Structure formats: structure tokens, C-alpha cells
Amino acid sequence: MSTYAEAGRHWRATIADAQAGDRRALDELVAGWLPLVYNIVGRALNGHADVDDVVQETMLRAVDNLGSLRDPDSFRSWLVAIAVRQIRDRARRRTPQRLAESVPSGEAADFAELTVLRLQLEGQRREVAEAARWLDDEDRHLLSLWWLEVAGELTRRELAAAVGISRQHAAVRVQRVKERLEVSRGIVRALDGACSDLRGLTARWNGRPDSVWRKRLARHIRGCGYCGDARESVVPAERLLVGIALVPVPAGFTISLALGGKTAAAATGTASVGWSAKVLTALTKPAVAVTAGATLAAGGAYVVVQTPDDPPARAAVVPTTASVAAAPSSPGPSPSRSGAPSPSPSASASERGTDRYGSVVDAVDRAPDPDTPPAALPERPASGVTSTGGAHATMNHRGDGVTLSGRGYVLVRWQISPQYRSGALAMPSWTGLKGKLFHVASGGGRRMDDPVSATDTTATGMGSAATGYIVLPSGTQQMWQNEYFYLAGSVTLTVNERGADYGLNVFPTTFDAVEKDVTSGPGQGAGRYGLVRDTGEDDTPVPQYVTRETPADPATVPQASRV
Known part of the structure; x- marks a missing residue:
């Protein structure tokens, strides 16, 4: 797959085809997901001889009930839940004494040892x-x-x-x-x-x-x-x-699916996975509605989550949007002497007679001098923004998200923790945009690449030699401690943490609060003045990683915004 998004679409299509009775799609689905199930079960049972049986039963149940899966995007969550249920069922069936006696020492492969050797x-x-x-x-x-x-x-x-x-x-x-x-x-x-x-x-x-x-x-x-x-x-x-890879499934590992008295074997590493007549017959009819069996297999509840793919590729920066309007390419906003981004050289909306919204996208910019006051912040009409996370939403893990609706200002405050995990940062994304979303200002007293102190220029706002560093994807707009946005419509913000640890605090806020933050410069005890990005028009930058689409995995949103 050339991109994370393409991989997600591929898996959704494969699941749909398998549900419709496509045998090749079913083969690919099982071969693709066997390593994940094998790793979950293998670690849970530490390589006990029952691993093969539990993996086999998990895949059997998944195939047998695939037709009842209503939403392909929930496939991974559904499959993992089946694996966990099979592990629990196996534990209930066997007492600790029987487990200890059933396998002589050294007969089963210790999964810790497999992890060390194979990886x-x-x-x-x-x-x-x-x-x-x-x-x-x-x-x-x-x-x-x-x-x-x-x-x-x-x-x-x-x-x-x-x-x-x-x-x-x-x-x-x-x-x-x-x-x-x-x-x-x-x-x-x-x-x-x-x-x-x-x-x-x-x-x-x-x-x-x-x-x-x-x-x-x-x-x-x-x-x-x-x-x-x-x-x-x-x-x-x-x-x-x-970033540690999955432990490879052992060569020759097979899954024997015994259904209706007929047995077929599926060997890993091959494309010729055989399935029983009962399963193939069950899958020849397209699934139309979800059944009780599907909710049982998923632990009694459906959970819509991300699709499995490779980590998102680091896209090169594209200063212009990929929207339908073919706006001329222009550099990303750079700070002027007033601390505001330089305006786009493109023609005004009145000259073109069209809406310019989305023709300016955040790109890499230079940090303004800390002593430079920002430009005046235009006030936009605001009736208030509601958040599914409440007045103060805290998101700390990959997949956490909030949906914001209304007309007004929103604060997104960054909390980066390189002392727990340093390295590459997967940026958050804005998806399902309806209406308009602007990146109006940056504040909080510091930019993330500001030195921690005047005496230690090697340490940055993102970490230090002692705690590690955060690496942004190439071409990413540098964040400030507080990032302010203006929303007129609805949009979902999702944490895509995959590598470096970070959290986002999201607050619906007011124009007065934004203005107070960005104008609190060094004289008021802050590290620097903020930066105003809002021009009051539709050429105000939109956030990076924003799209009107709703991908199964928000981490697939391209860096070039699509609005």
C-alpha cells in the first residue's frame, strides 16, 4: 500500500468481498490477520501447546460469523474480542493443575523466547x-x-x-x-x-x-x-x-477448520487457504443485517474503531490544499514584523468571484521574535461551541477523540511527555468537517521548539537530553503550547499517538480569552508573545490534517488539508 488510507480502503473492500462470498478475499483476510491473533494468544498463554487450538478456534469463529459483521471498520476490534473470549474460555475449561501437568517442561515453545529469537x-x-x-x-x-x-x-x-x-x-x-x-x-x-x-x-x-x-x-x-x-x-x-514488530507465525503453522464433519487446513505463507463447505455456503449470501451472534462475538457490544494498517507515511509538505478549487501554489504563512502570517498572494475573493476558503493551509513557518507583539485579532461571530468531551476534554491515547459543534473559538492545549516515550510524533487530525474551520492564533507563552532556557540551547520545549526528543513529520507546522481555532459547523479531533507520548486538552473558549493569551508577552511574565494567524477572511489558514471525509482510521488523513 502506498498510503495508510489506501490500505484502510483495501481492507474494508476485502472484508466486504469476503462477506459476499469471495473465497480469495476470505483467504487474504485470514492470512492477513492470523499474525495478530497468533501474537495475542501466544503472549497470553506464553507459548503453551494450547496456542494452536485457541488460534484455530478464534479464526474459525471469526470466519463462521463474518457474515453477521455489519461494519467492516469494526473488524479488528471484533476479532480481538473473539480471541480474548477464547483465551478466557480455555482458562475456565482447564484448572491450573491440569495446565501444569498437561505439557512437560520444554515441550511447548516459550513465547518470550520466541520473541527474543525471532525479533x-x-x-x-x-x-x-x-x-x-x-x-x-x-x-x-x-x-x-x-x-x-x-x-x-x-x-x-x-x-x-x-x-x-x-x-x-x-x-x-x-x-x-x-x-x-x-x-x-x-x-x-x-x-x-x-x-x-x-x-x-x-x-x-x-x-x-x-x-x-x-x-x-x-x-x-x-x-x-x-x-x-x-x-x-x-x-x-x-x-x-x-515499533517492535509482530512475532512471525512459525513456518508450517496450520489452522485446521473442522465444520460439519469436513476438515480443511490453512497453512501460513500460502495463498491457497481451504475452507469447509459449510463456511463457504454461509458466506455465499451477502450479509444484510446484524444478528445476535455478532454482538455476542464482540462481547455484547459493537465498537467502531480504526482499521489495521501500517503507520501513516510522512507526507512531504504541500503548501496548498488538495481541494477542488485549483488555487495557485503559494508558500505557507510566515510571520511579518507584526507577528501575523504574510497574506497569500492569490487574488481576493471579490476579484475571483469565488470562495477562497481552503486555499491557504498551514505549513512550516519561522518563529517570530519573542518580543514582537502579534497583529490585531479579528473578532468573528460566536454563539458557542459544544464538545462531546464536555467543557474540558482530556485525550491521552491513540484513538481518543471529541466532536465539536457550533460557532466559536476552541483551544487545543498540547501536553507532550517525552520522558515516557520519545521519537516520532504522529499528529492529531480533524475529520468529518461540516462548515468551516480556521487556525486563528497560537499562544501559551512558548512554541514547542523554543529553548527551555537561555543557558541550555540544546534543550527544546519538547524535551531535553535527559528526557528525549520529539520528531515532527517532515513539513509539519510547528505547534505552540496553546493552539486556537475558530469553528462554524462541526468537526471531530482525534489523537493519533503512535510513538511519542502526548495528550490534548480541548476547551471551548472565547475571543477575549484568545486575545488575552496571545497578547501576554514577556512583559507579563510569559515566555513570548503569541502569533495571530487570522485575517478575518476565508484566506485564514485551515489546520493541517483536516478533511471533510470520515476515514476509518483518522491517522490516514493526509498532511495537506482537504477542505
């Missing part, structure tokens, strides 16, 4: 993978989903939906798992060390991680000056897991 992990990444062995079953089940969330394969919304809890509850449970994982990482480090007391303590240990020995070893580490001495900086697990 060639080293150092602290290897340590995280091996630490997963020390978690209890329930924690490892959640870790299997959180690992994929951090790696960019799932969203927090999908994780919560799969487990059947709210996102707030999911955040609490994930935090607890992270804490236990850090304890387990300490155990892995200690066992690699040369502590004589620890060797004596583990003399009778059979080498198989369990909760009893985890507690014993953790207690020793807390009281041991040697084992508890951190000899290197410990990087948070979420930073280590960013």
Missing part, C-alpha cells in the same frame, strides 16, 4: 520479553494486548473493549501490570548477575517462573545491595516496545 531483541528489550514469563495468567493476558497497543497494533479503545471494561478502568489495570512487569524485569536482571546469596536462594528452584518464586526473589532484591543496585538507566517498558 532478535537485545539488552533491555530482551529483558522485557523475558520478564513476561514471571507474570500471572491474568496479567499476561492483559500484557498481550498492552504490548500490541504500545507497538501500534491496537488502540486503547480496542484494548478496553476486548477486556470488557471502560478505558478508565483499563488505564488502572494496565498501570498495575506495568508495575508488576518492572518487578519482574528486576528479577531477570538479578538472575543474570553474580550475587552469591541469590545463587543460594535459588538452589532448589526448578527454573520455572511462578508467583511464589517471584515474591521470594523480589523480596531478596529489595533487601540486597548488589541485586538492587541499578547499574544502568532503566528505560520504561513502553519506550522499549514502540
